[in-house]
Amino acid sequence: MDELTRFGVSLPAQLIKAFDESIERKGYRTRSEAIRDMMRDYLVEKEWENNAGVVVGTVTIVYDHHTRELSSVLNNLQHDHHDEIICTTHVHMDHDNCLEVIVVKGTSERVMAIADQLISTRGVKHGKLVCTTTGEGLK
Numbered sequence: 001m002d003e004l005t006r007f008g009v010s011l012p013a014q015l016i017k018a019f020d021e022s023i024e025r026k027g028y029r030t031r032s033e034a035i036r037d038m039m040r041d042y043l044v045e046k047e048w049e050n051n052a053g054v055v056v057g058t059v060t061i062v063y064d065h066h067t068r069e070l071s072s073v074l075n076n077l078q079h080d081h082h083d084e085i086i087c088t089t090h091v092h093m094d095h096d097n098c099l100e101v102i103v104v105k106g107t108s109e110r111v112m113a114i115a116d117q118l119i120s121t122r123g124v125k126h127g128k129l130v131c132t133t134t135g136e137g138l139k
Contacts, residue, residue: 059100059101060127064125084110
């Protein structure tokens, strides 16, 4: 097990009160658990920014499947990046709208480029890339 380090932080009382209320709603048992998760999130974000190693992400898009040629264009884009796209989940939201979650893996530069292509495709109503890493460097 890794050695633990204790450190003190001085913060305004109102900030701590709001933080404690927020982490309690999320189910954290201690401030330490919440702060560890926040630190990991920050470090993952920096790993993405620095294009350090292999990263993983999900691209979520919502679109009207009646939009002319859109399904074909999205399918072709995914085939063009078959080395980086791990899998796709397709959900019929209602009669007109579909949601796809596309899992991608590669360098952050490649993953962001693929996400940008998918999200900016004409007919996509909304899209978002959520980034993480393989977690190799995180404890």
